[in-house]
Amino acid sequence: MLSWSAHKTDREVDLAAIGKPSLDPLLEGGRALVDYVASGLGADDHLLRSYAALTDELGSMATTRAAAVLAAFEMFNRVADGIGVPVTRARREKSVRAISELGLEDIAH
Amino acid sequence: MFDPAVYATPSAPEFAVSFRNVWASVARPGATWTGEERVAIARIGRIAREKAAGSPESMLDVGLPPPVIQASAVLGGDPGRVRLPWVKALNEAGLSPEGYVEIVSIVSRVTVVDTFHRSLGLPLIELPDPESGDPSGEVDARARTNSRAFAPTVGPPMIPTALSAIPAEMAAMADIQDTMYMTGDDMADPDFQRDGLHRTQIELVAARTSRINECFY
Numbered sequence: 001m002l003s004w005s006a007h008k009t010d011r012e013v014d015l016a017a018i019g020k021p022s023l024d025p026l027l028e029g030g031r032a033l034v035d036y037v038a039s040g041l042g043a044d045d046h047l048l049r050s051y052a053a054l055t056d057e058l059g060s061m062a063t064t065r066a067a068a069v070l071a072a073f074e075m076f077n078r079v080a081d082g083i084g085v086p087v088t089r090a091r092r093e094k095s096v097r098a099i100s101e102l103g104l105e106d107i108a109h
Numbered sequence: 110m111f112d113p114a115v116y117a118t119p120s121a122p123e124f125a126v127s128f129r130n131v132w133a134s135v136a137r138p139g140a141t142w143t144g145e146e147r148v149a150i151a152r153i154g155r156i157a158r159e160k161a162a163g164s165p166e167s168m169l170d171v172g173l174p175p176p177v178i179q180a181s182a183v184l185g186g187d188p189g190r191v192r193l194p195w196v197k198a199l200n201e202a203g204l205s206p207e208g209y210v211e212i213v214s215i216v217s218r219v220t221v222v223d224t225f226h227r228s229l230g231l232p233l234i235e236l237p238d239p240e241s242g243d244p245s246g247e248v249d250a251r252a253r254t255n256s257r258a259f260a261p262t263v264g265p266p267m268i269p270t271a272l273s274a275i276p277a278e279m280a281a282m283a284d285i286q287d288t289m290y291m292t293g294d295d296m297a298d299p300d301f302q303r304d305g306l307h308r309t310q311i312e313l314v315a316a317r318t319s320r321i322n323e324c325f326y
Contacts, residue, residue, distance in 0.1 A: 006309045011307075061305045063229075068290070070224065071289055072289035074221060078188045079271045082216075083271040
């Protein structure tokens with residue numbers, strides 16, 4: 001969906017930044033968004049810093065929306081993992097570039 | 110409970126309504142579990158996820174059968190561990206497939222609310238008091254378990270159909286999805302914007318979240 005929306009709206013994006021936060025996603029506020037997600041999920045203990053950085057860059061309204069989206073995907077990921085929603089062959093074929101850039105070859109659902 | 114003033118965004122009223130709906134639905138009897146059991150399931154999922162006060166021993170004190178406690182704890186704290194043999198073992202230990210789907214729904218929807226609050230540095234909201242009453246038994250008899258999935262769905266197992274064995278749970282997930290992510294109509298719009306985030310930025314957050322969770326979706 002990211003590569004599709006970027007392509008359709010003529011925005012440049014580096015998908016590899018999703019898996020490697022040292023890279024720049026090339027979207028406005030991209031680095032701050034990537035950092036904030038990790039903090040919001042508890043993957044690091046820099047929440048205050050990440051929150052402040054994102055708020056400085058995109059504003060408090062956008063930061064709240066980012067929190068909503070990451071929370072939504074905590075739900076979707078749990079549902080996919082819990083029900084065992086398989087990654088179909090058609091889906092894999094459609095997402096070849098993203099799978100390769102994100103290193104998702106071994107993920108089954 | 111769920112005061113929109115603390116969210117400081119034009120979408121605050123929507124958030125508050127959706128969160129109240131989640132809490133109300135968790136408190137009510139579901140298709141297979143009573144309100145008391147549903148709130149206990151939510152509590153176990155939260156304890157496991159937050160790795161906070163509470164221990165496996167304290168989870169054993171909530172009056173639920175061990176397979177229910179186990180499912181709630183793993184789905185809450187480490188959902189990436191779920192595999193087909195594990196789910197089959199739970200089913201063989203007495204947890205019905207529909208009961209399992211309901212646990213997935215409860216734990217996942219409480220996770221949305223908790224993660225949102227935690228990400229904004231807000232305290233978690235106390236879980237609701239359970240309502241009395243018997244489970245409704247309202248499951249979709251057409252649901253079948255696809256050979257590659259772990260639980261029954263109506264039609265192919267996909268995110269939108271994942272909870273379809275229990276229509277009320279599927280509708281509840283759709284409600285919170287519309288508020289937190291986007292509606293079905295919005296999905297067709299690559300230039301969609303919400304609260305100052307462009308569609309590409311929204312999808313960047315989504316993709317990064319899934320990557321950290323090692324989930325394809």
